[in-house]
Amino acid sequence: MKRILVTGANGQLGTTLKQQSLGSEDQWVFCGREAIDITDSYSITSFLENQSFDFCINCAAYTHVEGAETEIDAARALNVEAVKNLVAACNEKQITLLHISTDYVFDGTKKTPYVETDPTAPLNQYGKSKLQGEQYIQQNAAAFYIIRTSWLYSKTLGANFYSVILNKAKKGDSLTVVNDQVGTPTDVAHLVEFLFNMIKKEPEYGLYHFSDEQIMTWYDLAVAIVKEHQLEVSVAPSTTASGGAVRPRYSPLFSNKKF
Numbered sequence: 001m002k003r004i005l006v007t008g009a010n011g012q013l014g015t016t017l018k019q020q021s022l023g024s025e026d027q028w029v030f031c032g033r034e035a036i037d038i039t040d041s042y043s044i045t046s047f048l049e050n051q052s053f054d055f056c057i058n059c060a061a062y063t064h065v066e067g068a069e070t071e072i073d074a075a076r077a078l079n080v081e082a083v084k085n086l087v088a089a090c091n092e093k094q095i096t097l098l099h100i101s102t103d104y105v106f107d108g109t110k111k112t113p114y115v116e117t118d119p120t121a122p123l124n125q126y127g128k129s130k131l132q133g134e135q136y137i138q139q140n141a142a143a144f145y146i147i148r149t150s151w152l153y154s155k156t157l158g159a160n161f162y163s164v165i166l167n168k169a170k171k172g173d174s175l176t177v178v179n180d181q182v183g184t185p186t187d188v189a190h191l192v193e194f195l196f197n198m199i200k201k202e203p204e205y206g207l208y209h210f211s212d213e214q215i216m217t218w219y220d221l222a223v224a225i226v227k228e229h230q231l232e233v234s235v236a237p238s239t240t241a242s243g244g245a246v247r248p249r250y251s252p253l254f255s256n257k258k259f
């Protein structure tokens, strides 16, 4: 039996981990910000005192891509400085850190899906902060997995692309969705299965990509959601508005490190 700590447990990924780990043979401990504030190193070390864990899955992050453009310090505090706190605590307590990163570390100029060995060049502050967090882990963590994923959505939780499109379509609202960003949408339930497999198999430490590996635009995804639910609403393609955070136009994630 393995002991697994989850930080940032009340977000999209943390909540899905909690749901899908019910009945697991392993021992899971879920901590939201109120139990462990990862920006506060004392909060982490005092929680870990007299406890041992095999893995820590960090689901906490500053994830608001637009907000990061103006709240640069807040994005750095969570995506870089707090990651340093986790690395120090995991090294001290001999815990393997699983940290989640993003396709937004790439600039989107490649013409084929990004794999782990491709050079990074983030376009926006969110991507820059996530990349700095990754780099710190790679240079300083004794035992780690960095899992880059892309375009996370949930079929069961509220307030994400899937639920927004579905709710609008059910109301009969016509939809307009951007058709000039290409990526690999990923059902968070599949990412959770990937993380379970990683904990079970313990492949070589390092950087891994995980997505659902179906290349499409946000428009294509919206059309697929409407079709899945057999709804009769029109979906129109649009182009990305100018201004705000610059997003990569092409950022599908594939992996050349299957295990």
Ligand SMILES: NC(=O)c1ccc[n+]([C@@H]2O[C@H](COP(=O)([O-])OP(=O)(O)OC[C@H]3O[C@@H](n4cnc5c(N)ncnc54)[C@H](OP(=O)(O)O)[C@@H]3O)[C@@H](O)[C@H]2O)c1
Pocket: 007, 008, 009, 010, 011, 012, 013, 014, 032, 033, 036, 037, 038, 039, 058, 059, 060, 061, 062, 063, 078, 100, 101, 102, 103, 130, 149, 150, 151, 152, 153
């Ligand atoms: N969503 C995507 O499309 C996507 C795509 C690629 C990669 N990712 C990465 O996947 C990971 C999980 O994303 P997600 O969609 O699950 O994010 P999310 O729903 O925004 O959840 C992030 C969680 O972090 C928590 N948090 C914020 N500050 C904290 C602190 N100081 N201490 C502890 N917890 C704190 C938040 O708690 P509060 O609710 O209290 O603020 C929230 O529950 C992130 O690393 C993200 O960068 C996401």
